[in-house]
Amino acid sequence: MYTNTNSYKYQSSLANYCKTGNYTPIPGVIEKNIGRYRELIYNIFDDSLSSAFPLTKNLLQPNEWDEMVHDFMKSHQCSSPMVWQMPGEFYQFAVESEYKLIREYPFLFDLLLFEWEEVDVYMMEDIAPFPYADAPESKTRYVANPELKILQLQYPVHLKNATTISENDKGVYFVTLHREPETGKVLFTNIGLPHAQLIEKLQAQPAGFIELLSIFTEYAPQKQAEEALVAFINASLDSKLILGYANTEFS
Numbered sequence: 001m002y003t004n005t006n007s008y009k010y011q012s013s014l015a016n017y018c019k020t021g022n023y024t025p026i027p028g029v030i031e032k033n034i035g036r037y038r039e040l041i042y043n044i045f046d047d048s049l050s051s052a053f054p055l056t057k058n059l060l061q062p063n064e065w066d067e068m069v070h071d072f073m074k075s076h077q078c079s080s081p082m083v084w085q086m087p088g089e090f091y092q093f094a095v096e097s098e099y100k101l102i103r104e105y106p107f108l109f110d111l112l113l114f115e116w117e118e119v120d121v122y123m124m125e126d127i128a129p130f131p132y133a134d135a136p137e138s139k140t141r142y143v144a145n146p147e148l149k150i151l152q153l154q155y156p157v158h159l160k161n162a163t164t165i166s167e168n169d170k171g172v173y174f175v176t177l178h179r180e181p182e183t184g185k186v187l188f189t190n191i192g193l194p195h196a197q198l199i200e201k202l203q204a205q206p207a208g209f210i211e212l213l214s215i216f217t218e219y220a221p222q223k224q225a226e227e228a229l230v231a232f233i234n235a236s237l238d239s240k241l242i243l244g245y246a247n248t249e250f251s
Contacts, residue, residue, distance in 0.1 A: 055115055056162075084123055095109055105162075107155035114153065121148065124179070128146070145243050154173070174196045178240070198212050209233075212233075213226060
């Protein structure tokens, strides 16, 4: 006779087998057929992770990818029931376990982070920006897109094909990922340290040209700083990294 306790025990045994491949006999289960359940679960993991990490999967050898997915299934206890968050836990698993492939691919964690954050920005909840207008007023202040993230990386995984990255590329890199308001598409922008500081400032509240210029003049002479700031603002307005200009409703 089956009891609730037995039912839970057998369900747990089946779940553990699907994750680890370690089989404990379960009454009523035909052992030669149970492998299909594990294959089905693996396919769910693989489909989700392949969609989120196409660059990483393309970088790794097929056996390296399969082993990494299986290791993730075996040893990581996913905390979220939402499948779209699984890639974030895959990145967390890789970093926390100091996954062995990092020795072969020292930029692997950066690549995983970059690809995961693209998913996370795409799926993030809507964030209302500071009130803004499309046309500037007499005292122009710029409004940043609030649906963005700034990443600091050690390798240029956003600039180069991963198969061409080497230890010689190691350095300090900054990139923004933001969601385009009209389409929901996630765009990335390669930036430097002053640009990252500028965006962080605008995330806090709208700011004007002179205030932002003070950031750039710490890194370049006045004329060069002005030219660089104008170019960055214009490009950011085009890409919607900067949405527009603070209107009179903002105080």
